[in-house]
Amino acid sequence: MAAEFSFPDAAARAAEFEPEKMSLSMGPSHPSTHGVLRLQMELDGEILTKCDPVIGYLHRGDEKIAENMTYNQFVPYTDRLDYIAPLANNMAYAIAVERLAKLEVPARCQAIRVITAEMARISSHLLGLGAFGIDTGAWTVFMYAFTEREKLYKLFEELTGARFTTSYSRIGGLARDVPEGWTGRVDAFCDQFLPILEEILALLTRNKIFMDRTVGVGVISREDAIAYGLTGPNLRGSGVGSDLRKDRPYSGYEQYEFDVPVGTKGDSYDRYLVRGEEMRQSVRILKQALAKFPGGPWYATEARRIFAPPKDKILTSMEELIQDFMIVTAGPQMPAGEVYFEAENPKGVLGFYVVSKGGGVPWRLKIRSPSFCNLSILPKVCVGHLISDVVAILGSFDFVMGECDR
Amino acid sequence: MPATADVTTALREKFPHATPRPSLDHPAVNLPAAEVLAALQYLRDEGGFDMLADLTAIDWAAGVSPRFTVVYHLLSTTRHDYIRVATDCPDDAAPAVPSATGLWPGANWHERETYDMFGITFTGHPDLRRILMWDGYPHFPLRKEFPLAGIDTPLPDAEIMAETGARVIPAPMAGGPFVAAPGEINLTEAEPRAKDESWNERREKPDA
Numbered sequence: 001m002a003a004e005f006s007f008p009d010a011a012a013r014a015a016e017f018e019p020e021k022m023s024l025s026m027g028p029s030h031p032s033t034h035g036v037l038r039l040q041m042e043l044d045g046e047i048l049t050k051c052d053p054v055i056g057y058l059h060r061g062d063e064k065i066a067e068n069m070t071y072n073q074f075v076p077y078t079d080r081l082d083y084i085a086p087l088a089n090n091m092a093y094a095i096a097v098e099r100l101a102k103l104e105v106p107a108r109c110q111a112i113r114v115i116t117a118e119m120a121r122i123s124s125h126l127l128g129l130g131a132f133g134i135d136t137g138a139w140t141v142f143m144y145a146f147t148e149r150e151k152l153y154k155l156f157e158e159l160t161g162a163r164f165t166t167s168y169s170r171i172g173g174l175a176r177d178v179p180e181g182w183t184g185r186v187d188a189f190c191d192q193f194l195p196i197l198e199e200i201l202a203l204l205t206r207n208k209i210f211m212d213r214t215v216g217v218g219v220i221s222r223e224d225a226i227a228y229g230l231t232g233p234n235l236r237g238s239g240v241g242s243d244l245r246k247d248r249p250y251s252g253y254e255q256y257e258f259d260v261p262v263g264t265k266g267d268s269y270d271r272y273l274v275r276g277e278e279m280r281q282s283v284r285i286l287k288q289a290l291a292k293f294p295g296g297p298w299y300a301t302e303a304r305r306i307f308a309p310p311k312d313k314i315l316t317s318m319e320e321l322i323q324d325f326m327i328v329t330a331g332p333q334m335p336a337g338e339v340y341f342e343a344e345n346p347k348g349v350l351g352f353y354v355v356s357k358g359g360g361v362p363w364r365l366k367i368r369s370p371s372f373c374n375l376s377i378l379p380k381v382c383v384g385h386l387i388s389d390v391v392a393i394l395g396s397f398d399f400v401m402g403e404c405d406r
Numbered sequence: 407m408p409a410t411a412d413v414t415t416a417l418r419e420k421f422p423h424a425t426p427r428p429s430l431d432h433p434a435v436n437l438p439a440a441e442v443l444a445a446l447q448y449l450r451d452e453g454g455f456d457m458l459a460d461l462t463a464i465d466w467a468a469g470v471s472p473r474f475t476v477v478y479h480l481l482s483t484t485r486h487d488y489i490r491v492a493t494d495c496p497d498d499a500a501p502a503v504p505s506a507t508g509l510w511p512g513a514n515w516h517e518r519e520t521y522d523m524f525g526i527t528f529t530g531h532p533d534l535r536r537i538l539m540w541d542g543y544p545h546f547p548l549r550k551e552f553p554l555a556g557i558d559t560p561l562p563d564a565e566i567m568a569e570t571g572a573r574v575i576p577a578p579m580a581g582g583p584f585v586a587a588p589g590e591i592n593l594t595e596a597e598p599r600a601k602d603e604s605w606n607e608r609r610e611k612p613d614a
Contacts, residue, residue: 056538063523064547068554068583099431226457226483229512240483247486330586337430340479340488342459351460353477361588368460368479376515405538 021049024387028057032135032391035401037375039382039390048390051382053375058405066365070331071097071171074365079165081369081403084127085120085346086166087156089403092343094169095250096352099339101171101332103303107294109173110252115186115289116159116168117251117343118282122193123152124346125275125282126200128398132272133204135395136213144200151189158182171332172307173299187290190283197283201276214268218381218393221266228377231370232348233274234397238266244344255292256285268396275398306332331360347371347400367406371399410487413453421445427492432479434490439476442493443504446478450509455480455489458506461516463524467550473498474526478506495526505531523548555579 027038036057042050062081066074078093079086091113098105105113126145133141153163158179160166168175204210220230225238235242243260245253261277263270299307308327313320326333336358342351348370355364374397382390414433418424421441427434437445449455460479467473472494480489495501505528506513517528518537525546528534536543540562545552555576561567 056536056540059538061547064552064554067588068585070586102430224511227511229458229510242483242486244486335430337428338490339429339431340460340490341431342481349459351479353460353462353479355464357588359588360586363588364464366460366462368462372515372519373512376512380511 026387026390028054032394034131034394034399037394037399037401037404039378041382041387041390043387046386046388048382048385048387051379051390053378055372055375055401056405058401060406062406063365063367066362068361070360071334071362072327072332074362075169076165076167079167081367081406082124082345082347082350082371082400083164083402084400085117085124086164087116087120087160087168088124088343088345089350090166090169091117091251092341092345092350093352094171095343096339096341096354097171097332097334099341100334100337100354100356101303101306102335103172103300103306105173105300106297107252108296108298109300111289111293112174112178112298113169113251114253114256115183115286116156116166117345118285118289119152119155119186121282121346122279123149123156125279125398126152128275128346129200129204129272132392132395132398133210135391136210138204138207138210141200141203144196144203148193148196148200151193155182155186155189158185170299170307172303177298183290183293186286190286190290194280194283197276197279204272205276211269213389213392214272214396216265216267216269217385217389218268218396219266220377220381224377224380225266228380229373230348230377231373232345233271233278234348234374236261237263237271237274237396239263244342244349248342250341250343253285256288258282258285268392271396271398303332306334327360333360334358334362342368345370347398347403348374350403367403369403369406371401371404372406375399375404410453410482410485410489413449413455414489417445417448417453420448427490429490432488432490434492437491437493439493439496439503442476442478442491443506443509446480446491446506446509449480449489449491453489454482454485455487457481457483458510458512458516459488461506461513461520463520463526463548465524465548465550471498472496474501474524476503476520476526500527501525502527502529504529505534507531522546525549554583 022043024041024043025038027033028036038054040052040054041048062077065077075090078089081089126149130142130145156166157163159182160168220238222239225235225240239262241260241262246260258281261274263274304323308324309320314324334356336356338355340351340353342349350370351368353366354362357363381393410433423438423441425436427436459481462477464475474495476493478491493503495503505517517531520526521534522536522538523546535541542562545557558576559574561572
């Protein structure tokens with residue numbers, strides 16, 4: 001009977017040794033830290049007794065840069081925040097500055113922004129799931145997810161000219177209207193994507209290994225999630241049904257019907273389930289937005305000091321040429337004041353705090369990034385877990401260092 | 407749960423030094439630094455603003471007094487409203503405000519970042535060290551006098567620096583950045599100006 005067998009003096013022998021703790025540094029380049037995150041860990045055997053995330057390896061001074069350029073010039077920098085979902089960042093930034101100008105963009109522009117943001121959400125969650133799968137030893141999920149993601153990137157490329165760095169929004173509108181037939185191709189993507197999504201999720205949802213690795217691992221209570229400022233799927237996984245698309249609708253989200261999934265236990269598995277369901281809901285939103293895709297102008301035509309006129313007008317009309325010149329050189333003209341706008345991005349809530357003294361350049365632009373706030377709970381969540389669990393927890397957080405370090 | 411407008415009114419009754427802050431979107435109040443913690447606690451416990459959405463600072467440039475303003479954005483996860491609380495740092499040379507880490511543990515990293523970028527001390531913070539820049543970095547990058555190009559700085563690791571001779575050098579800016587000044591423009595100042603932060607390894611840094 002193996003269970004009853006014991007070494008009689010093993011315990012006495014162990015007591016002779018001073019229990020020692022080991023310090024271990026994981027990252028900044030480590031496959032499971034998803035970028036340049038470093039975890040300074042203190043270990044008792046294989047169990048973490050202390051965890052200090054070291055960030056800043058990707059700090060590029062985006063907020064400083066923003067103070068030195070016009071509002072439109074900063075759009076490409078927003079691509080590089082959460083570089084997994086640049087279209088959602090573009091939209092959040094544009095709306096923040098438009099709030100400053102009290103500018104409403106036309107329905108078609110809003111719809112295009114919603115469509116691109118939801119596509120970005122699907123693409124971000126697909127990568128999140130794929131990477132989470134790899135972290136927990138499931139390679140297939142990644143391959144399936146990336147095949148679908150590639151189809152989305154084809155559509156992004158057709159719309160914006162770039163796969164990754166889309167820079168699609170402008171203050172008061174968009175870089176261009178949707179190309180001919182593009183909405184039909186998005187619709188076709190949605191139709192073929194839903195069954196494949198079920199296939200992908202079926203690889204994990206009842207997978208014994210995956211559940212062993214994630215159920216009950218990295219539990220975040222509802223209170224902690226709020227106190228640490230967690231947002232997005234990480235907050236909803238802990239049972240807080242907070243989603244800005246529902247709570248404070250922007251860009252016409254109030255027209256669309258969708259559900260906000262919430263978890264019950266707040267563990268890594270719940271965060272996975274929330275992301276899976278959010279993709280289904282995103283497809284639902286996409287379908288509705290495509291069905292009632294409005295016509296009309298795709299930029300704020302009346303905002304003459306903010307949005308540059310179409311190129312053919314610039315080349316033929318003096319008035320429009322002057323407008324364009326002013327917007328390009330001095331920037332879109334904003335009133336003095338301050339606004340704080342948050343958008344529900346795939347990773348969580350992306351906030352922009354814009355302080356303006358008027359003119360085309362912000363005085364201060366603070367970027368409140370979801371990954372930064374989400375990671376700040378790591379020292380609390382990781383303690384008491386095995387190192388291998390930390391890998392699962394990091395995977396379930398789905399963060400991006402580009403927006404954490406800015 | 408009281409409405410946000412009522413909370414703002416009640417806050418101003420309870421804290422007579424609170425003054426309304428001009429805002430284009432959410433309700434906003436200014437508070438003296440000595441009272442800001444009590445007010446934040448009141449907003450959290452009585453006002454229903456249970457989440458600290460954001461904490462940051464603004465530098466109004468050297469020579470302006472008060473120079474630094476610390477700004478808190480609170481969110482009510484039940485009522486879905488924001489409130490903005492701002493406080494001016496009383497001392498322009500050694501700005502300091504009390505730390506909100508006791509109210510929200512999430513304030514920890516925000517305050518470290520604000521300290522890192524502006525050099526504002528948060529008294530009572532359990533672990534106030536740099537977060538984005540490395541420990542021992544001598545400047546505060548988001549202060550207005552810090553140039554966009556950066557400043558020549560030794561590497562964090564002295565050993566590597568001795569071995570390789572590498573330093574953190576300012577970016578070559580080619581006379582730039584070319585940018586219009588913030589603020590209302592008139593026609594003569596509408597053009598972007600070259601700020602000329604192009605001093606680098608070949609050109610002396612002008613004395614500030």
